[in-house]
Amino acid sequence: MDRLDLPGADLRYDAQAYPPAQADALFAALLAEIPWQPHRLRLFGRDVDAPRLSCWIGDAQAVYTYSGTRFEPRPWTPTVAALRDDLRRRLGAHFNSVLANLYRDGRDSMGWHSDDESELGREPLIASLSFGAVRTFRLRSRATREAALSIELEHGSALVMAAGTQRHYQHALPRRARVAAPRINLTFRRIASV
Numbered sequence: 001m002d003r004l005d006l007p008g009a010d011l012r013y014d015a016q017a018y019p020p021a022q023a024d025a026l027f028a029a030l031l032a033e034i035p036w037q038p039h040r041l042r043l044f045g046r047d048v049d050a051p052r053l054s055c056w057i058g059d060a061q062a063v064y065t066y067s068g069t070r071f072e073p074r075p076w077t078p079t080v081a082a083l084r085d086d087l088r089r090r091l092g093a094h095f096n097s098v099l100a101n102l103y104r105d106g107r108d109s110m111g112w113h114s115d116d117e118s119e120l121g122r123e124p125l126i127a128s129l130s131f132g133a134v135r136t137f138r139l140r141s142r143a144t145r146e147a148a149l150s151i152e153l154e155h156g157s158a159l160v161m162a163a164g165t166q167r168h169y170q171h172a173l174p175r176r177a178r179v180a181a182p183r184i185n186l187t188f189r190r191i192a193s194v
């Protein structure tokens with residue numbers, strides 16, 4: 001994995017964690033296995049559909065509270081469990097949950113945020129796997145909102161966000177009008193049991 005230059009943060013990237021043929025097979029399996037659902041968001045006092053489909057998957061006790069809603073995890077699917085086990089071998093990290101996102105095309109996106117919910121602990125380790133369309137992942141300073149880094153997340157890539165990344169930065173996946181193909185992203189996390 002290559003260490004990316006982001007002051008105060010440990011961010012690593014492997015553009016080809018899974019070679020193209022394997023990444024194609026993983027994309028197809030994830031698309032078919034995961035029960036993709038629209039997720040309602042509360043935005044300025046109104047309930048709207050998030051601009052993507054998603055699914056929270058994990059161990060039964062890995063309950064996640066986000067914007068006041070309790071998310072009970074769905075059970076592991078075979079492919080998501082195999083990727084979790086692979087990440088344990090590669091990184092020595094035991095992830096017990098994952099947020100799966102399906103960006104149907106370039107109109108789907110994710111707004112600025114940090115993954116800093118208290119269940120994730122003080123310095124969360126998050127492994128983000130991408131399959132399908134290449135999309136831009138942006139980071140900006142939490143304090144100044146200044147742009148910090150922009151990465152094209154490749155088909156079959158792995159991005160590991162460790163110490164400092166959530167504390168000092170926000171990230172987002174902007175819309176890309178010209179992208180017609182779908183993308184799947186899995187962010188593996190460890191939720192502290194309560």
Ligand SMILES: O=C(O)CCC(=O)C(=O)O
Binds near residue numbers: 128187
């Ligand atoms: O799709 C991505 O690359 C980012 C997803 C993300 O930030 C998240 O699930 O928290």
Ligand SMILES: [Fe+2]
Binds near residue numbers: 113115171187
């Ligand atoms: Fe995130």
